[in-house]
Every structure is written in structure tokens, then in C-alpha cells.
Amino acid sequence: MLGSLFSQYARTLLVAAALLFIVLVEALGMREAVYPSLLPFFTWMRESSWLGVIGTTYGSIYATVEAVHLLSMAVLGGTVLATDLRLLGVIFKDVPSETLVTGTYKCFKIALLMAILTGIFCAAGVGDKVYYMQVFWVKMLALLAASCFMLFIKQPLLTSRPHIEINPWSIRLLAITSILIWFTVAAAGRWIGFS
Amino acid sequence: MNENGKLDDKTIAAVSSAAIILGALIYYWIGEGQSTVELLELAYGSLKFFNNPLVF
């Protein structure tokens, strides 16, 4: 009985487990307990790792990687906006939303990968600064949530069946959440530079 | 919904996680907005985006 419940609602149960995990981490003070132990890693990233050494030694390389990071963000944001605005019925009204959801996905994944790889380099170069920034952790949390939401929640549902069979309000909710969370990731990222 | 008219796994997971994430984001941005307004009021005496040119 339990086994069949789990196999039938695996995804939902994983969402509930993730939520429970976050609540427990906060309630038991695990975040405060783990946080100090992360500092050596961030210091090592900046001072000893290859990424940190290159990033802090060659300003021109660092700035160029930042530019690639921005370009990846632009492509990622472009595919997210094109798809989600279609789901909201704002643009591409004459193209089936299924086509956009599947057509932009590969490009989105490449842009996300590029953004993460260049982002690791950028963070390594200022490792001991970002460690103390709240907005950096907000961005990391939002990025993790956004990636999981996109890869394991939104895309699987939207490719599982024709969109006419999905409640239109569910689709709108997914699209608005997707736009807002990727905006948060980008805006928090830009704010790291100002902090 | 699936062919039996029952809510299926993917839909429940999608709607619930979207609602949680959206709620958290709205909460975060309202908090950011409030602290920004407070800071600007503290800095300028009233809500202004930048210094009043007449007193600058």
C-alpha cells in the first residue's frame, strides 16, 4: 500500500520531503551550525584554487568571464521569457505552446550550464567577500530552487501531455513563478556586485 | 488531471511547489521593498529616490 502510494506520488512526496528538510534545517538551527564551517572552503577557493588564483591575478580574464556570465544570463532569460510569455498567452499566440516548451529547452540547459560554470569562476575570485553577503546566499538558494523547479517540476509536467489537458490556471501559475524566480536569481546576482 | 479525472503526481507536485516558491518570493520582495523604503526615508527624511536638488 505504502509502496504503491510512493511510486504513484513520488514527485509530490519529494517536494514535501524537500519542504520538510528546509523547515527542519531552520528549526534545528542547522544553518547557523553549518555556516562557519563553509568559510575555509570559500577562502581556499579564492586564495588557493586555480580558479581563484586566475581570477584575482588576471583582471581582464575575470571581466571577460563575467561578460560570458552575462551573455549566458541573457540567453537563459530570453528562452525563459519567450516560453513563459507564450504560456501566459502574451506572445507567440500563433505557435503551439508545446513547441516553445520543447524547442527552447536545449538552449536553456546550455545557457544554464554556461552560467553556472562561469558563475563558479566569478564567485571563486571574490570567495571571501561573497561568503559574508546575504544576497549571495539568496541567489544560491533561488538558483537551486529555480533549477530544480525547471528541470524536475515544470518541464516534466508540460511535456507529459498536450497543454489543453492541463488546467490553464496551473499553467499560468507555473509561468509566473518561473519568470519571477529567474528574475530573482538575476537581480540578486547583479546586487552581489553592489554589496 | 489524468484520464480518470484524478489529480496526478506531476500536477500536484507542480502546483504545490509553484505556490510555495511564489509565496516565498513575494514574501522576500515585499520585505526588500519595505526595508528599502525605510532606508530611503531614514536617509532623506521622506520617500525620495535621490537627493532633493534644492537642498543638495
Next chain:
Amino acid sequence: MINELLLQFAQWMEAQEYSQMLVAGYYSYSWLEATHVLTLMVSIGSLFIIDLRMLGLIMPDVSASTIAARLHKPMIIGFAIMFATGALLVYAKPVETIQSLWFRIKMFLLLLAFINALIFNARLKAADGSWDMDPVAPKAIRIGAMISLTLWCGVVTLGRYIPYDWVDCTNTNNTTILWAAGCVEQLNAL
């Protein structure tokens, strides 16, 4: 001559109250810059999808003209916001920006990108549309798309370079760079 005029114009802007307010405000300059950068997702995001479609790298099953037409409006809105916020960013720090070598190269690339866009659009209109459903556009249009992608990557990269001070007027003695960046005072002092 033109460098002197540009510098005078920049100094005139910098003396204005509103220019100084934009820099001195708690958040005004950061918000402007953040808006300028985040709007990349709308402007460059839309443009790159169009260019990548011409190269057959995204949504090859949707007609090229549909992609270009449907994304035209968001792209123009994006670029309008980029232009407005960009102009205000220059207005906030006019002397620094006008004497930036990166800013000058960026403006030159923007001009090239604009000319390329005009040629690209003309070719798109002149095309008979027989290739519209082909996964890859004809060679002339593909070349235009590749030039567009390259130029805009350059524009974004140079935009990212502007805040760095590697070749600021006060950091270099190279006369070619000083001349190209319009560092009038430093050139006269040499």
C-alpha cells in the same frame, strides 16, 4: 578637436544637479545599472533566439519569419529600455564614460551592429520566403546572424569592461590609447 568638444560636453553634463544626484543617491545609480543589465534578458535574449533560429540551432520546426516577427516587439522594447537607462548611466558619469576606451569601442560596435541589423532586415524582407520552413536559413542570412551574434557579444563584453580602470586616462602613458580614449588633459601634459 572632437575630443575637446566631447570633454566640454561631458563636463557641462557633470556640472548639472541631476547628474550628480543620480550618482549620489542611495540606490539610484545601482538601480539604473541593474535595470540596464537585467534588460539584456529581454533585448539580447530575443535577438539571440532570432539569430540562433536563422542558424538552425533553436526551434527549427517553427518558421524563421514567425520567430523573427513575434520576437520583434519584445526585442525593440528591450532595446528601448537599454538605450534609455544607458543614456542615463552616461549622464550620471559623463566625463568618466566619454573618456573610457571601452565605452568608445562599444559605441562603435553598436553602430556596426545597427548597420548589420538594417542589412539583415532588408535581406529578410527581400527573401522570397521559400526557405522559411527550412531548419537553416540561406547563407547570406546566416552570415548576417553570425555577425550579429559576434557584434553583440562584443558589445556586452565591452560594456562589462567599462567599470574597470586598466586603461583609464590616469593609468596609461600610451599616446595611442590616450588619443583613442580622448584623454585631452593627459595628452596636453605629455
